[in-house]
Amino acid sequence: MDGSRPGAGAEGESASGAISGSARYIECDTLKRTEKFLSVSASGTLWVEGSEASLSQSLTLMDAILTFFEDQKVLYKSGPEKDLRMVHSIEMGWFILDKYYALLESTPAYAAAMLLDPSKRKHYLLQNWPEEWHQKTIDAANSIWQKEYVHLTHESIPAAAVADIDTSNPSSKKRIENELDRLKLRLRVQPTPQEDEDTFMAFIKDKTIDLDALKITPLQWWLAPEQRRRYPRLHRMAINILSIPPSSAEPEQQFSGARRTQSWDRLRLSPQNLQRLECMGNWFARKLISSEELLAMIVEAVEMDDEMDIDFDEEDWDMI
Template structure:
């Protein structure tokens, strides 16, 4: 029975079921059929079991984090549906000993108002201290709220009192790419709110009854269209709205024909409105593709983004010069917002691209002139080279310090020590060894970074169909023992702070009404524990459309 209680708690946590599910007669009837000795589990007992499992798994995860040198964090905000409670979820991202990219929810913290930069900073520090990772945090990815900017400034100042941050802290603060793309897209969609509303109402009107659907299908058949059905959208997910518009555009003639047959249909868009919808879809296509790259993998590595973001930037630049006034104004507005954050994002994306063996430095030299003026492009390319060299030197220094003898290993006083010192003096020559080390290194052995960058990149015909940048570094870690470690840490940095299933969401993440009624400690145990157990049992969380 003890094992069944544990299994029931795992089930509750993994699938986010309410404790009340254990009271259901049907569930208990099913359990007694398979196991006559089954005894009903009370909600209080199940909650206690869940809290116990949370504590056990927390200790186990904390132990495994002791072996990790660097960890990157992301934060994301959630709100309660029924209460005015705000939560901040902190997720850790790292590379394990088998070179797999790992992601775990570490804390689900209730932050009481006022929720300012100092409160956010304190909450993250508390989480870091609790997990023993305060000296291991490499980067933090957050959305673009001003309170987050302030929080990260507090954190950088505090951390730099006790240790040096990589690249003078230039890489510590990562702005969420998905949030930036969402902001730009929302600016665009806002310009045609009325048109979107008309198209959405048209789709819903047709789907409201079987008779209308049949009449619409007859119109489709008469016009001999390949596409058969309309797509409904979810208002808080902009990709869903984009897909609804793209699909509806294929049926614009059908809607007109349908209007002639149904006199109660009064929301059919005009030709000019269809044209505007077409224009905005052509502009948003690059955003849709890039965001699919972000959400297409549960763990997208940071080398995937530079080329996609460059395509968006180039698309916005082109449309901002368009002869069509509507498109020109729309693109200019979106470009202004994009440019505001682009400069803060490109550094990590550029470094990650350089550490992709299919791109290397050529990717940056190809990309930056398309994004900046000639002078700025040259300046930014030099900055990327400088940061990569600085980062590599830090990794070399860390590796050297690891290999240095511990003070306790120094020789003790005594006659044997004196004899050894006398013997070693025969071979000593002041500064000779240091001189030889410098000359021999510069003459015979290039640094791993120079060796990697000077070798040609992988060509198309050399790249397997399924290529993993992380896997390539794992395979080449013997050739590049230090650089491969640096590459793994960089590739593990999340470019987006939101979970992949929420990447397209324009709304706030919301905790359901059931979990809102629980205490913050219970909510944290269930949501963190559920995340850990899904990883243990190899389950992927199903997307819930909000």
């Protein structure tokens, strides 16, 4: 005779089902929390892979992720949402993020890109970074300016860009200086030396500009003719740095595009002109040049190769 208590099997199955259901709920809840946590990284990846992305976004994204880590750690460390597994995961991510922050000192281009962003400048540091980071970050970025750009000659301003103002006054007559003129000269306020705007330090201390309202990127702002006239040397540094893509997605896309441009059956286009064509295509896609300018440059590049009439082999390409 079976000595088990009547209904014990049913109760056991019920308890097992309850435990299984609870486990499934915990797993589902963990997945939801993980998905929410990873969504920030996913959005950030798309943000820096955009066609108008620039290097100035990299530090902003890192700061945003760090802020998110801080908020989520407070949420899961105690209270009704307490989850030590999430806290451990956050700490591991924090460890990796700290490693990348430590690498910034050896790669000052990131700090320079942020400081050359007219919507950030030095004010972004003062608002969002610890005080002990401010000066060394500025010094690292300024070192690029001092080494590569401060000694450049000023570009000549096109004549059409200079206002044609006639300062002559034919009605004025030269007269003999009198005593009053000499007294006024003694009382005249001496001109205050104006700080050169075309310097890195002067730019980052200036007021910020709302680029979102203008619907332009930092690179587009620097490419405007008025910025070239105002910052004849600094605009070169800004364009060189802000044109660096923040991720490898676009360079890899350009490599693939070059393979489609250069057909397999004949490598007639020179490596140099292939590089030019890919750059021009990228500029046109970003609306940095007009279709007329693009066509003129393409025709010029192709005509140069037609005149050479040379087929390039693998050794020629390996030299590039």
